[in-house]
Amino acid sequence: MSANPPHSETDGDLWVFGYGSLMWKPGFEFLEQVPARLIGEHRALCVYSFDHRGTPEKPGLVLGLDRGGACRGIAFRVAARLRHDTIAYLRGREQTTNVYREVMRSVWLENAARERVSALAYVVDRGHVQYAGRLSLAEQQRLVLQGHGRSGNNRDYVLSTVASIEKQGFRDTQLHQLATMLHDVHGVRQPLQDARDA
Numbered sequence: 001m002s003a004n005p006p007h008s009e010t011d012g013d014l015w016v017f018g019y020g021s022l023m024w025k026p027g028f029e030f031l032e033q034v035p036a037r038l039i040g041e042h043r044a045l046c047v048y049s050f051d052h053r054g055t056p057e058k059p060g061l062v063l064g065l066d067r068g069g070a071c072r073g074i075a076f077r078v079a080a081r082l083r084h085d086t087i088a089y090l091r092g093r094e095q096t097t098n099v100y101r102e103v104m105r106s107v108w109l110e111n112a113a114r115e116r117v118s119a120l121a122y123v124v125d126r127g128h129v130q131y132a133g134r135l136s137l138a139e140q141q142r143l144v145l146q147g148h149g150r151s152g153n154n155r156d157y158v159l160s161t162v163a164s165i166e167k168q169g170f171r172d173t174q175l176h177q178l179a180t181m182l183h184d185v186h187g188v189r190q191p192l193q194d195a196r197d198a
Helices: 080-094 137-146 154-167 173-185
Strands: 014-018 032-049 060-078 100-109 116-124
Touching (some): 014 100, 032 137, 032 173, 060 100, 080 100, 137 154, 137 173, 154 173
Parallel strands (some): 014 116
Antiparallel strands (some): 014 060, 032 060, 032 100, 060 116
């Protein structure tokens, strides 16, 4: 990855696309947040976590943008003066093991303007050792239940992401199925909200 990709040198506000924990814990200052859709990649629990939500000995499982389909998330607009600091923060958070590629993607804002913007996003590197590929729900559940890293336990990560998705008024079918399984295993069966599929 280039230390100074083109987008870090441009003027103007920066858009950041969040599809996982960035939706509910961005960790950076922003001017606005807008529901948004990215086409060409989809949200998937496809990354073994060796750091934030697991360890190399007992990996957890976290989200990545994987090829194909579409993903609904949140686009954050960051003031131009904070562009450099925000990118530095995101690299420190998302690039600890370089399992994600830092890219710019077109996203469609789901607001009155319905405009298309170019946003910074983190896409999974399919050639990385932490790329898990497509796992069964049972295997996802096993990894999530065992996962615990410096950012906390893996179950909370999944359930917080599902809660954020529901707050936006849509669903991610596979994540919602996994969330139901995670509730069941703890004896806390909670009906998930009925909303539109992602």
